[in-house]
Amino acid sequence: MPISTQIDKIDAYDKVLGKAKYASDFYMEGMLVGALLRSTRPHAHIKRIDVSKAYSLEGVVRIIQAKDIPGENSFGIIRKDQPLLCDKKVRFIGDPILIVLAVTEKVAKEALRLIEVEYEDIEPILTPSDSERSPILIHESGNLLTHKKVIKGNVEKGFSESDIIVENTYITTWLDHAYIETESGFGYMDGNGRIVIYSSTQNVHYKRKEISRILALPEEKIRVVQATTGGGFGGKLDMTIEGYVALSVYLTGKPILIRYSREESFLVSTKRHPLYIHYTTGAKKNGTLCAVKVSIIGDTGPYASYGETVCLRAAIHATGPYEVENVYVDSKMFYTNNPISGAMRGFGVPQIAFAHETQMDILAESLNLDPLYIRMKNGLKRGSKTATSQILEESVGYLETLERIKPFWLERKKGKDRGFGLGSMFYGMGNTGITNPSWAELKLSSDGKVVLYTGVCDIGQGSDTVLAQIVCETLGIDVSKIEIVRADTDYTKDAGSTSASRQTYISGKAAYEAALKLRSFLEREGFYSGKKLKDIFEKYKDMGMPVFDGFFDPPTTKLDPETSSGKPYATYAFATHMTEVAVDSSTGYVKVLKVHAAHDVGKAINIQNVKGQIYGGIAMGIGFALMEEFVPGKTKSFNTYYIPTSLDMPEVDVFIVESEEPTGPFGAKGVGEPALIPSAASIANAIYDATGVRIFELPCDMEKLKLLLERKRERG
Amino acid sequence: MKMEKIRFFLNGKDVETEIEEGEILLHTLRERFRITSVKEGCSIGECGACTVLIENRPFYSCLTLSSKVRNRNVKTVEFLGREGLHPIQESFIRHGAVQCGYCTPGMLLSAYSLLLRNKTPTVEEVKKAISGNLCRCTGYVQIVDAIIDASSKITERMDDQQIPDRGCLSKDEILNLLASTENSLIIAGGTDLLISLREKKDAKKFIDVTSCKELKGIEKGVGKIFIGATTTHTEISESQILLNKANSLRMASESVGSPQIRNMGTIGGNIVNGSPAADTVPALLIHDARCILESKDGKRLLPLENFIFAPYRTRIERGELLLGVEIDELDGFEEGYVKVAKREALAISRVSFAYAIKEKDGFFEELRLAIGSVTPSPFRARKFEERLRGKERDKRIVEEACSILFEEIRRLSGDRPSYRYKFPVLRDLITSRLGR
Numbered sequence A: 001m002p003i004s005t006q007i008d009k010i011d012a013y014d015k016v017l018g019k020a021k022y023a024s025d026f027y028m029e030g031m032l033v034g035a036l037l038r039s040t041r042p043h044a045h046i047k048r049i050d051v052s053k054a055y056s057l058e059g060v061v062r063i064i065q066a067k068d069i070p071g072e073n074s075f076g077i078i079r080k081d082q083p084l085l086c087d088k089k090v091r092f093i094g095d096p097i098l099i100v101l102a103v104t105e106k107v108a109k110e111a112l113r114l115i116e117v118e119y120e121d122i123e124p125i126l127t128p129s130d131s132e133r134s135p136i137l138i139h140e141s142g143n144l145l146t147h148k149k150v151i152k153g154n155v156e157k158g159f160s161e162s163d164i165i166v167e168n169t170y171i172t173t174w175l176d177h178a179y180i181e182t183e184s185g186f187g188y189m190d191g192n193g194r195i196v197i198y199s200s201t202q203n204v205h206y207k208r209k210e211i212s213r214i215l216a217l218p219e220e221k222i223r224v225v226q227a228t229t230g231g232g233f234g235g236k237l238d239m240t241i242e243g244y245v246a247l248s249v250y251l252t253g254k255p256i257l258i259r260y261s262r263e264e265s266f267l268v269s270t271k272r273h274p275l276y277i278h279y280t281t282g283a284k285k286n287g288t289l290c291a292v293k294v295s296i297i298g299d300t301g302p303y304a305s306y307g308e309t310v311c312l313r314a315a316i317h318a319t320g321p322y323e324v325e326n327v328y329v330d331s332k333m334f335y336t337n338n339p340i341s342g343a344m345r346g347f348g349v350p351q352i353a354f355a356h357e358t359q360m361d362i363l364a365e366s367l368n369l370d371p372l373y374i375r376m377k378n379g380l381k382r383g384s385k386t387a388t389s390q391i392l393e394e395s396v397g398y399l400e401t402l403e404r405i406k407p408f409w410l411e412r413k414k415g416k417d418r419g420f421g422l423g424s425m426f427y428g429m430g431n432t433g434i435t436n437p438s439w440a441e442l443k444l445s446s447d448g449k450v451v452l453y454t455g456v457c458d459i460g461q462g463s464d465t466v467l468a469q470i471v472c473e474t475l476g477i478d479v480s481k482i483e484i485v486r487a488d489t490d491y492t493k494d495a496g497s498t499s500a501s502r503q504t505y506i507s508g509k510a511a512y513e514a515a516l517k518l519r520s521f522l523e524r525e526g527f528y529s530g531k532k533l534k535d536i537f538e539k540y541k542d543m544g545m546p547v548f549d550g551f552f553d554p555p556t557t558k559l560d561p562e563t564s565s566g567k568p569y570a571t572y573a574f575a576t577h578m579t580e581v582a583v584d585s586s587t588g589y590v591k592v593l594k595v596h597a598a599h600d601v602g603k604a605i606n607i608q609n610v611k612g613q614i615y616g617g618i619a620m621g622i623g624f625a626l627m628e629e630f631v632p633g634k635t636k637s638f639n640t641y642y643i644p645t646s647l648d649m650p651e652v653d654v655f656i657v658e659s660e661e662p663t664g665p666f667g668a669k670g671v672g673e674p675a676l677i678p679s680a681a682s683i684a685n686a687i688y689d690a691t692g693v694r695i696f697e698l699p700c701d702m703e704k705l706k707l708l709l710e711r712k713r714e715r716g
Numbered sequence B: 001m002k003m004e005k006i007r008f009f010l011n012g013k014d015v016e017t018e019i020e021e022g023e024i025l026l027h028t029l030r031e032r033f034r035i036t037s038v039k040e041g042c043s044i045g046e047c048g049a050c051t052v053l054i055e056n057r058p059f060y061s062c063l064t065l066s067s068k069v070r071n072r073n074v075k076t077v078e079f080l081g082r083e084g085l086h087p088i089q090e091s092f093i094r095h096g097a098v099q100c101g102y103c104t105p106g107m108l109l110s111a112y113s114l115l116l117r118n119k120t121p122t123v124e125e126v127k128k129a130i131s132g133n134l135c136r137c138t139g140y141v142q143i144v145d146a147i148i149d150a151s152s153k154i155t156e157r158m159d160d161q162q163i164p165d166r167g168c169l170s171k172d173e174i175l176n177l178l179a180s181t182e183n184s185l186i187i188a189g190g191t192d193l194l195i196s197l198r199e200k201k202d203a204k205k206f207i208d209v210t211s212c213k214e215l216k217g218i219e220k221g222v223g224k225i226f227i228g229a230t231t232t233h234t235e236i237s238e239s240q241i242l243l244n245k246a247n248s249l250r251m252a253s254e255s256v257g258s259p260q261i262r263n264m265g266t267i268g269g270n271i272v273n274g275s276p277a278a279d280t281v282p283a284l285l286i287h288d289a290r291c292i293l294e295s296k297d298g299k300r301l302l303p304l305e306n307f308i309f310a311p312y313r314t315r316i317e318r319g320e321l322l323l324g325v326e327i328d329e330l331d332g333f334e335e336g337y338v339k340v341a342k343r344e345a346l347a348i349s350r351v352s353f354a355y356a357i358k359e360k361d362g363f364f365e366e367l368r369l370a371i372g373s374v375t376p377s378p379f380r381a382r383k384f385e386e387r388l389r390g391k392e393r394d395k396r397i398v399e400e401a402c403s404i405l406f407e408e409i410r411r412l413s414g415d416r417p418s419y420r421y422k423f424p425v426l427r428d429l430i431t432s433r434l435g436r
């Protein structure tokens, strides 16, 4: 059944008019502005902090230190290993030490310069291998954050049966989300002494939990509301400014605004994990994959953040969208004194996709097979068994994505310095092997509308619109009849975070379930035979208007602790990109000319939104492949961290594959992260096609590529 | 803090406010007028979220002194939406061109400015017009579609109203101020200066030279052309006078930053800032540019070749003002400017060069080459020029001559690790451009 209501993005009106309120747009009389003092050392004990000079600066109202925190001085999505304010030890350049509250941002920043901190340096640990060997510990629990394995069959047997073995190492680096709005939040104390926070965030309920621990206040005393959010991409999942704003409000009773400068955002926001991937593939002459053995080592930085998620997700997806009988993946994350690595669009999968897709191309070339053919031959399909031994039963549109690309692939015409590359991926929807439920609620309002209460943070991807469409489609009403109350802990139930491409699939399903209940109620009440919503509301208003709730938690299983066997995700998205590049062999500059992108999204609830995700993902993929590189100590702002401009974007043709997922709303899955994942891999393969130079390290910027071309030229 | 009063037109309304010395337009608009549609994304002219229109051209408000808009027309996205949705806003909604929306107001203004001047833009023209506005969400595709689609629906024209008199300073007044004011700083576009002052908090007295008519404009003389110091990159790249007389300079200015930077940045600022990567400098060098400097003590002419002597160091003296540059026309020359940078817009040159060739019967009758971003300051490769003068215009011969060029470079700056990249690039590019 197609989705009949294709509507414009509902948040777009306020945004084009400049009326949308982002956190830093809030203002209240008497508001104070907060700024954070941050460590200038990668690893040190704090010996002494002297704030006296700063206090004497006019306009400074309060300086807050760790000792002022009433509750726990720690937070973390999985492991609470990150201090809100450091008092004993700092673990990276940028670790927060105290908050200055002042009448203006300028005064607050000036005060920071007047604060003296005495450090006793500890030798910093700057690589995972040092972290593994060093007797110096970043946390008392040891330097290994986590170690996961994915085991299927017998990998050694698989290699012994192989006709060919391909073994390579792939390296990726830190990337920044580079959302154009930096981390920002505004808070105040309401008339009842409750703390209200408006923040730029991807999850309000999690933030409330953390604030409650930090302030030792019950959650009911805290309200977190999502302000319009200027992009997230994973970087606004962790606590950013929320804890500081809440603590400042709590201690002063004043309205507080904290906004990171761009430099601060680059310094402290979580980064994409740099991964060192050692990848060995064994295959038969005919291209059948026999064995895949992968070792993944990641630099998780000083705090856990999403390190454990990335470690496991990268391991589970290490084979790519291919059926392999024998798999052995070993994945480790080490603490270092580098920037914090965390969640970024794809949780490790874009990195591993670069590796498995390059392996596939090398294999194809060595066996004299067509790269598309070898993917077809091994591609996951209904009935396939994944590396975690999950049997895929429904909605496996991978081969169809290849089919859609195939005519263009077969017709491709290679010019001088031009090349084409393929990149494929699969991606599990939602959190890995754990429960990740979502709720939605529907009510009628006095003005005859349906109100959807959802905890989902719309960070621009369009969940407000998609959820509205799902409800409207189910109820058979027009979008003008729906209103949304979004991501406000006072009014909406926990919908989990906007991450893991889960909201359309999971919260969309919850909204669908709620709408089904409302629908049967409306049927009983005669709405479908002409009665007005307003009149139905009138009838119930004194008895209390019923609430119709919907709930969904995708069916997954816990994974085996040794082998990770199980059902980590209820369903997967699939995609293939074919990318054409032109390489300027004089400079090493790569221009992406054209992308054909085929995505199995289950069902496109909003076609325009799906396309928007894919275009945006490709832009980010171009950045990942060709220009983005966060260099600790060097990267400061957008002048040292290049992201693609409009002129760097190619023409894109999108092909939507709809292999419906029975557990999803109208068959929908997700597309947010899948949009990005195959992109860099396909670019790297296209560069090889154009130049004969293999890329094993990203980004492949013009200087790296030129040096590789020179080396090739010298060899003749 | 000393305050001053300014009056200007904000979205068509005549407004007045007090500002601090050195206040930035972004802050004036957000804090004094509470126009929060003007966003802050970086504060250094690299993202475009703060874009506003001044006389219908996009500017980065984060790098614009508020005092600069005195008597001028400033527009924010509220102007577009003043009577409900503007066709271009409607088109953005229709095409799904808005995701998080943080780039949207700035993007709309850049697009609107383009459509005022060009009703039938091509995809490339649209992309170029918004290349100073970063968007991390959309990949720009739907934005470009929206702008193209809106172009047919826009009836407004650029109101060619006279740029209002901004309370001009004359050259002599500037020279007097320079001589008499302590701690004074000349500011033109401010795109270099305000960034370098960001971390310095001591108040400065800015002398805004862009309000001086005598420093602006391009004038043709006999065999030579005068370019006023405050001529912007946009004006240079669009100049009809420079067409076919100094094409490399037009190309160089066109390659600078983004539309906003080109509207703000001036050639004088580009020169006096003294960056090794300044794009106009190699182009000016092949035209034998002379800097015209003046102070209370008089005027002097200095070849540009000697003017910048080290990175960010020039021979300008305290109290001196750069009036402009005088260049030789290169009529009948084939000219080019090549910029190697890591992306298509908003990118600093890694390697650049300007060249001019006069060819006769397949031989170099004359050849000029100047290189940027390789040595402490851009330089004229005179030895290389000499070697090739009178030689056949042949790829192999040009490539051989590159060894002379590399010697010249090494003599200027020793050996640097970056030459592992830059030399092969120069060799390949120069060979392909100059050779046949």
Ligand SMILES: Cc1cc2nc3c(=O)[nH]c(=O)nc-3n(C[C@H](O)[C@H](O)[C@H](O)COP(=O)(O)OP(=O)(O)OC[C@H]3O[C@@H](n4cnc5c(N)ncnc54)[C@H](O)[C@@H]3O)c2cc1C
Pocket: B044, B045, B046, B185, B186, B187, B188, B189, B190, B191, B192, B193, B194, B195, B209, B215, B229, B230, B255, B256, B257, B258, B261, B264, B265, B266, B267, B268, B269, B270, B271, B272, B273, B277, B278, B279, B280, B316, B320, B321, B322, B323, B346, B347, B348, B349
């Ligand atoms: C985002 C961004 C991108 C950029 N991209 C490029 C690029 O691609 N290529 C490039 O070459 N540059 C680039 N620049 C640098 C800058 O924009 C140019 O150098 C510009 O031409 C500077 O001009 P301005 O008028 O803004 O100079 P200002 O910042 O106003 O002045 C620069 C210096 O010159 C002095 N000065 C200015 N005018 C005079 C005068 N008439 N007499 C005496 N002294 C004077 C000032 O005191 C100051 O020291 C970029 C800058 C930014 C922020």
Ligand code: FES
Pocket: B039, B040, B041, B042, B043, B044, B045, B046, B047, B048, B049, B050, B051, B060, B061, B062, B063
């Ligand atoms: S804030 Fe980024 S360009 Fe002005």
Ligand code: FES
Pocket: A180, A230, A231, A460, B097, B098, B099, B100, B101, B102, B103, B104, B134, B135, B136, B137, B138
């Ligand atoms: S829509 Fe988010 S930055 Fe453009």
